Amino acid sequence: MLKQNLQFKLSQKLSPQQIQLMKLIQLPTQAFEQRLKEELVENPALEGSTDQEELYEKEEFDSQDDYDEYDGNESIEADDINIDEYLSDDEIPDYKLAANNYSDDDDDRESPLAAAVSFHQDLLNQLQTFILNDTEMEVAEFVVGSIDDDGYLRRSIQDMVDDMAFTQGIYTDEKTVERILKSIIHELEPSGVGARDLQECLLLQLKHKTPTESIALATRIIDEQFDAFTKKHYEKLLTKYSISQDQLKKVISEIEKLNPKPGGSFSGSRVTENIVPDFMIRVVDGELELTLNGRNAPTLHVSRDYQEMLQTYKDSRDKSAAQKDAVQFIKQKLDSAKWFIDAIKQRQETLFVTMNAIMHFQYDYFLEGDELKIKPMILKDIADMVGLDISTVSRVANSKYVETPYGTKLIKEFFSEAMKNDQGEDVSTLEIKKILKTVIEDEDKSKPLPDDQLAEILKEKGYPIARRTIAKYREQLDIPVARMRKKI
Known part of the structure; x- marks a missing residue:
């Protein structure tokens, strides 16, 4: 039997604007700048400025309540749009009359990077220095392609022989591949490349060193007693090779100079990491001063061209269907631009108040730099101080850095649990x-x-x-x- 009934239920629903804000908050400075560029490309009603001005003026736009109810799926009637809400009588917009105190150091300066040859390309280039026939070159190139970024060949000879036959149409045998591996690949730089395991990698590097008594002894130990050496059974090595501790120290010193990951030493394979701090803390006259990186306060404003389009629509007497469709599109883009600018403003405020609370909670550390003065601090402590949700504080702390007089620190490293000492103190x-x-x-x-x-x-x-x-x-x-x- 079918019947109808009414049921009341409370539920939480995040608006698109709230979701957008949460996503912006969790972005570090560099990722935020990339997201900003994407939004400028996607929304023609949003414009940036190269001037170091504070272009956001909240009074220019509708209040949060005016657009929280719009979910992006509602049908907009052009006649219902209040055009005056999007127009300004001022010849000079408010954002151009506002100024800030950003330093020139906050300018976005791009450093040119040299185009480097990749690790595998360098190995392939080295193959050209060997005299090989066509088949040998194809096999050598395939082996090089099978080497991982650490410089190791972690595939078996049989697997490579089968793979070359099925995928490349190169027919060879294990003996040929083994010969090319030992006579060609193992001679490439950096030394140790193409090794099947750590033991072989170290032996290849020792082989390319200038022969000395310590190198010869190190080669014997790695070749014959690798397991004992890695487990640091030094007494066993002293007895087996009848050597002194000084001799063994020299052997250990030579082995410690070797690179267990030869591929990682290739300069072209290194990824340059540039950490941009999101906050700066300075000690000024014995007091802490917190600033937000100026790159988190972009210069954005709503396009004057789009406002002029609305003015033209308002002044026109005959409003065609095409014009009505156009004004709906313009309103959507203007709303999106306003929401984005407001979200950025809220992001700035959230980042600042949260980091300010962390700074005051860990005041003694930031003032003196003594890591022993870092207090136990969990996300809830900061959330209670600023009146935000724990998840919001977590988004602020995650992947964000603060520049201090004692170095640039990852913010989440300041969070730790508490334990009691013998005096009952946390x-x-x-x-x-x-x-x-x-x-x-x-x-x-x-x-x-x-x-x-x-x-x-x-x-x-x-x-x-x-x-x-x-x-x-x-x-x-x-x-x-x-x-x-x-x-x-």
Whole structure:
């Protein structure tokens, strides 16, 4: 039996403008600039300016309530559009009368980058220096193409032989591929390229070094006792080769100079990372001063041309259907431009108030730069201070950097859990990690401290921490176990 009934239900729905704002907030400066360029291309009603002016004036536009209800899917009647809302009687728009104090340092300067040859292209270029027939060259080029970015050949000879036959129509055998690999590929630079594993990689690099007593001994140890060497069973090596500790130290020194990832050493394969800080904190007369990177405050305004189009429509007596369609399009573009400018303004305010709260929460650290003064801080602490949602604070902290007198820092690194010391005081886990790192750096490397002894030392310093917690912090600091830290 079918029946109808009414049901009331509360639900939350994010408007397109709110979604747009959240996406803008989580973008760091460089990604934000790219998003800005895309919007300028997509929306002709939105314009930028090269002048260092504050082009956003909230009073120019309708209030938030005026356009929150519009979801982009409603049908707009041209006769219902209030043209006067989009027009201004001023010959000079308000945005040109506003100024700011941005420094010339905030200008967007693009640094030219040299066009570099890729790692694999460099290897292919080196093949041209060898005298090879057509088949050998094709096999050599295929092998080079199978080398990964670290410089290793992680495919078996049989797989490459089959792949060449099925995909390239190159018919060869394992013996030929092995010969080309050893006589050609392993002679390419950087040394060690084309190795099948770490042991072979180190042996290839030792082979290309000037022969000395230490190099010869290092070659024997890597070839014959690679497992014992990697596990740092130094006593076994001293006994087997009847050498002194000084001789073994020289061998270790030579091996440590080798590159375990030869492909990574190629300059052309490096990706240049340019971190642009989103905030700047300065110490001025003993007080902290926070500024938002000027590149986060773009110079945007609504197109005067589009406003003139609306004025023309308003003044015309005969409004054709085509003109009505055009004015609907213009209104949509103007609305989109206003929403975007308002979202940018809200983004600036959200970024600033959130970072300002973080700065005051960690005031002692930013004032002196002592990492031991970083307080325990979680997202909820900052969210409660600024009255924002935890997810919004997370978006601000994620992938954002702040420039301080002590270096450029990733904001999310200032967040940490709290632990209690022996006096019952809350201390940051960052402080404990700093102390743990210092203890490990000062240990006797011939007898490195295991985790249980590290736990005892930190307990003596007033931090009662379990051994498993020490192990977790050590792994987070990328510090190996005691056996792997051993040196002679």
